[in-house]
Amino acid sequence: QNQIRVIEEFKVSKKSKCGIITFVSKFEEFADQAETIFKGSERRADLDKAYSKLIKAVNDTIERVAIEHQKTPRDVVMFENFHHMFATLSRLKITHLENEKREAKQKYQDHLQAYVTAFLGKPLEKLSNFFEGIEARVAQGVKEEEVGYQLAFSKQELRKVIKEYTAKEVKKGIDSLYKKVEKNLCEEENLLQVVWHSMQDEFICQYKYFESMIARCYPGANIVLEFTINDVLQFFSDIAQSHY
Template sequence: MVFGRLVVLVKRQMDTYLDNKSYQLAEVKISKRVRIGILESVYQFAELARTAEAAFAGTERRADLNRWYAQLITSLKDGIEYAATSPFSKSPAAVVRFENYHYFYSVLSELKIDCLDVQRKEAKKAYQDNIEIYVKELMGRPLEKIHVSFARAIYYYEIRHFFESVENAIRQGVKPEEIAFHQQFSRLELKKVISLYPEKEVKKGLEQLYKKIEKHLMDDSSLLQVVWRNMQDEFLKQLKHYNEVMGQCYPNSRIDFEVSVQDVLSYFSQFAMQH
């Protein structure tokens, strides 16, 4: 009888403790402009999970622990989202998300908690998705100047970016081999656009990009090279696409970018090793 009451009392105290902890994980406080990094609440969850796994291993209270995990993780996610969108954050929202979800994923992978396998996979997807979002937000159109046409578009209500306009014209029925015969898409216009982006500008822009990423991420972040590789892939994807469009619409024009795919690979590797 006494033992039964003691068990109930302990359970109530544990519920109260974890309710309070859940509240703390969601209530992230950011009162000044800072680079966020890994949230203290994420570290706290990791410590709590390690302790709980050791304490509850093989006990009858395992079901209770699994139930508590669901509530704690919901609160943890709320805290991450609050920090990501905080007006006091100096970090891009996607960076806050992928740094914290990556750490969270690493903890769950380390502990191998069966009931949290779905959450582990969700955390992995969240950090990967947000790296992709960050890459697209930061890089945008890496060869932005190349998109811009100086000629006034005939077929559009507003001036469009050069390669986008070419592709739109093809979608509307203009044959690729006829593109160069339209004044706004002539070889001369293409040459003007290409000349805006010499090799030295590409190299300079990539170096500035790397330095910006360094400022956004935590010091000595293990994700820096992961992000940089994603940047490289996105840059090359767009460069190759432009080359394909030119090959399709301007064959034998001998108009090429000053930088090749191999040049770009060399620049990305060079900046990664220098910093």
């Protein structure tokens, strides 16, 4: 009850980024002690019930902190802290808490993906907008291979947009993205590489979408982007290593 009260009264710091919230680390210490003290005890069932209440308070308050925190994006607060809860519950191997462990893992994965999608956004925005325009025309009934005959979507227009995204420009954009991500994440949970790898996958997904749209709508036009997937992999890898 005391633990739950402390958790529910937790005040959000306005000064620093969030990181692992104190009551999440405290839960880990508490569970370690409780497991040592009650190992093989007939009070085991009571302890398991108490854990369930405690974890509910932890989860609810992580969600509140994520909304209230001003220095760290909501999804980062969620995925870092639920990752910590998942790691703790995996290590403790408490049979009664399998559902809580699954829930923590799911929340960690969902919010990691949401952060990557929102934060990466459309790194090649003009290309994204160009192809979204094409998709809108196709939805109105224009055939894919005939879109290029419309002035706004001619080969010349596409080449003009592609020219804006040289390898050098793209690398600069990815580098600035890394610095922002690094500012959001905390060191103790050590998820920067995981997030960075997901960003790379998402970026390559967008790249492949552009390639397939060019192949479908401009067959035989010999139009390619100014950088390759291998370049993208190299940029992501070089930037991560230069910040170690």
